[in-house]
Amino acid sequence: MAKVKLKEIAHARSGDKGNTVNIAVFANHKDYYPLLVEQMTVARMTAFFKGLVLGEINRYELPNIEALNFVCYEALDGGGSSSMRIDHLGKCFGSNILRFEIEVPDSFNVK
Template identity: 55%
Template sequence: MARVQLRQIAMARSGDKGNTVNIALFAPSDDVYEDLAREVTPERVKAHFHGLIEGEVVRYLLPRLRAMNFVCREALGGGGSATLRMDNLGKCYASNLMRLEIEIGDDSG
């Protein structure tokens, strides 16, 4: 097993709708997808964004696409026009998630 940041093995994109952030995470191979599905849980995502995501985090797995989607509620301090946050539209959440460190198998990456 090796410890890596997500940015070394995956891609992501994020966006928003109101006070909700959506983060899509993509794996380049089936092996990496299995590691992501095991390691990148809703609980870990919420903990990684401690203090930013106040609501629930729901994960949707899309194995045929080697992707997963995280819906993070109450994540923008009220939403675009209501918040004082610099990233009022949630565009930086994907980049921030890429710093999360996970354990991957020897076959991954």
């Protein structure tokens, strides 16, 4: 097994509403989706976003489009107009999650 950054096998989109962030992760190939389901658990997402997401994280599986959707509560220090963060928008969470590490079988020939 090799460890790769999520960006090697998936892409992401994210956005915000108030103090909540939505992050969608799409497998680049159907063979990658089971790896996302297995390894992108709520516990691992909570650890990955420690200090940024202070509330609950919910995960939704979308097998028909080989995607996962994460809804992260209390993630923006109150939201755009009340946050003192330099980056107070949810769109950057999609870029951040692409640094998440995934183990892939050597046979997948991923960088």
